[in-house]
Amino acid sequence: MAxxxxxxxxxxxxxxxxxxxxxxxxxxxxxxxxxMRRRRASTAGGSGGFSGGGGSNMLRFYTDEAxxxxxxxxxxxxxxxCFIGFVTALHVFGKLYRSRTAASASA
Amino acid sequence: xxxxxxxxxxxxxxxxxxxxxxxxxPRQKFKYTAIVLFIFVTASQVLLYGIQxxxxxxxxxxxxxxxxxxxxxRSTLLSHGIVAILVPEVLxxxxxxxxxxxxxxxxxxxxxxxxxxxRLLGILVAILGAVNFYVRSQHFTVNTVLIMLQILCSDIIVxxxxxxxxxxxxxxxxISLFTATNICVNILWKAFSPMSVMYPEQSPEFExxxxxxxxxxxxxxxxxxxxxxxxxxxxxxxxxxxxATCLFVPLAIxxxxxxxxxPVRTRRNFQAYCHIKLSHFLYxxxxxxxxxxxxxxxxxxxxxxxxxxxxxxxxxxxWDGLNHFGQSxxxxxxxxxxxxxxxxxxxxxDPFHAFIYVAFVLISCVFISMGLMVCASSKGxxxxxxxxxxxxxxxxxxxxxxxxxxxxxxxxxxxxxxxGGFCAGVLIIFADLIxxxxxxxxxxxxxxxxxxxxxxxxxxxxxxxx
Numbered sequence: 310m311a312x313x314x315x316x317x318x319x320x321x322x323x324x325x326x327x328x329x330x331x332x333x334x335x336x337x338x339x340x341x342x343x344x345m346r347r348r349r350a351s352t353a354g355g356s357g358g359f360s361g362g363g364g365s366n367m368l369r370f371y372t373d374e375a376x377x378x379x380x381x382x383x384x385x386x387x388x389x390x391c392f393i394g395f396v397t398a399l400h401v402f403g404k405l406y407r408s409r410t411a412a413s414a415s416a
Numbered sequence: 417x418x419x420x421x422x423x424x425x426x427x428x429x430x431x432x433x434x435x436x437x438x439x440x441x442p443r444q445k446f447k448y449t450a451i452v453l454f455i456f457v458t459a460s461q462v463l464l465y466g467i468q469x470x471x472x473x474x475x476x477x478x479x480x481x482x483x484x485x486x487x488x489x490r491s492t493l494l495s496h497g498i499v500a501i502l503v504p505e506v507l508x509x510x511x512x513x514x515x516x517x518x519x520x521x522x523x524x525x526x527x528x529x530x531x532x533x534x535r536l537l538g539i540l541v542a543i544l545g546a547v548n549f550y551v552r553s554q555h556f557t558v559n560t561v562l563i564m565l566q567i568l569c570s571d572i573i574v575x576x577x578x579x580x581x582x583x584x585x586x587x588x589x590x591i592s593l594f595t596a597t598n599i600c601v602n603i604l605w606k607a608f609s610p611m612s613v614m615y616p617e618q619s620p621e622f623e624x625x626x627x628x629x630x631x632x633x634x635x636x637x638x639x640x641x642x643x644x645x646x647x648x649x650x651x652x653x654x655x656x657x658x659x660a661t662c663l664f665v666p667l668a669i670x671x672x673x674x675x676x677x678x679p680v681r682t683r684r685n686f687q688a689y690c691h692i693k694l695s696h697f698l699y700x701x702x703x704x705x706x707x708x709x710x711x712x713x714x715x716x717x718x719x720x721x722x723x724x725x726x727x728x729x730x731x732x733x734x735w736d737g738l739n740h741f742g743q744s745x746x747x748x749x750x751x752x753x754x755x756x757x758x759x760x761x762x763x764x765x766d767p768f769h770a771f772i773y774v775a776f777v778l779i780s781c782v783f784i785s786m787g788l789m790v791c792a793s794s795k796g797x798x799x800x801x802x803x804x805x806x807x808x809x810x811x812x813x814x815x816x817x818x819x820x821x822x823x824x825x826x827x828x829x830x831x832x833x834x835x836g837g838f839c840a841g842v843l844i845i846f847a848d849l850i851x852x853x854x855x856x857x858x859x860x861x862x863x864x865x866x867x868x869x870x871x872x873x874x875x876x877x878x879x880x881x882x
Contacts, residue, residue: 382580399465
């Protein structure tokens, strides 16, 4: 399906003059393959000024060089589970605290 | 360059999930998606600590559709659902269309900046949500601070769960996945819920349709009245609703496969077939139609409770709480005509109401679909709607007289958008009349959100189908 979508993009883009999509796919190999195929199609079409491959490679480099803290998906999932566990623990300790207060009041 | 540097420095404050270094196997994608779903469903069940829990009321929530689409549960960690990821995405698309934001498609860092901007906007929406709770509670205590912090952390967690799914670790985007899961949970709950609902002067009844059916058959001596009660009760989900849901789900799935074939002249004297899939136009009308419809409902209900004697308020909608098991239902005015006729027999009882409702739904769906198409084509997402048939491409044939030029694809796509919106309206009306669980809109939303995975376009589709 990736080949089909990239093929349709290059074909329709070359013919209709539509703007190139601003974002590339998350997988690097697919994006590189799309860039190479796009360059080959444009060369066959005769328009030498099209620089899809270069843009795709540059976009990958900028993605790697983006500043800021990087989070791994495992870290995101672990933090989410810790937060839910913390709220659940709050509920449990809240109930224990109320029952202890009630017991001391009755005694 | 200076503006870009400033925004770049501002965007650097927001952490981001890193892109995968190598392609992820489908098994690992499934594992990540399952863990994200488990976190989401668990968070939708954990109540907020410190809030006063009201007893369960029978009166339905007027914002029920908003909760369904936003996948939110009241008084739980997901009080706001996916607002923090849906609002930034919609706002950014609208701003791009209105030329408030001009995308420089030649710049390589546009995608990165756009993604960071959406994350930043999402965190801002999360902060506004927490502040909104403080404004509503009208007093400041330790409990209020705790609740605000819980809401803020939950919204940020939703933002980053969606970021994990978007970066390629999951099967669908977060918005589609969370909405579809919420609707499926609602449907299963209505069918198999073991909760009992207490009514004055009557015996308690089970909420789930199937459970109530079995319970009535086992406890009542008169089997005929038990079957009639289980099949036709109006106050809770019944078996007719259950059977209608089982009928409608395969119909919606089948409808997803429709497409229109266009012979497109690609190069000189050659043509290929492009498929315009109608299902691409379904998500937008389905979501926006149900987002906009509750607004007149809420306005009319609030106005009627305060100024029930006013002529204009009565013209907008008259509400009646009696004879409807405690639910407030419109019985007159404009809002009454926009409401779904409760059962199929009402088509004969009030044909004018049925006609107004059908016309309203069809026209609004068509306009929403075409409007979304205009927004999509201006952004350059146009190519996603036309799926070039791979096998036909390899066997290019000579141009036929009926082939169209590539420049005319847009006009045909607009016509397909019109047809798609119309079909969406027809399906919504049909499902609402036969009384499916969560309404046809919800089921079509779940099917439309999940279908791109089956279709093989999982990584391409964002929210609203493009």
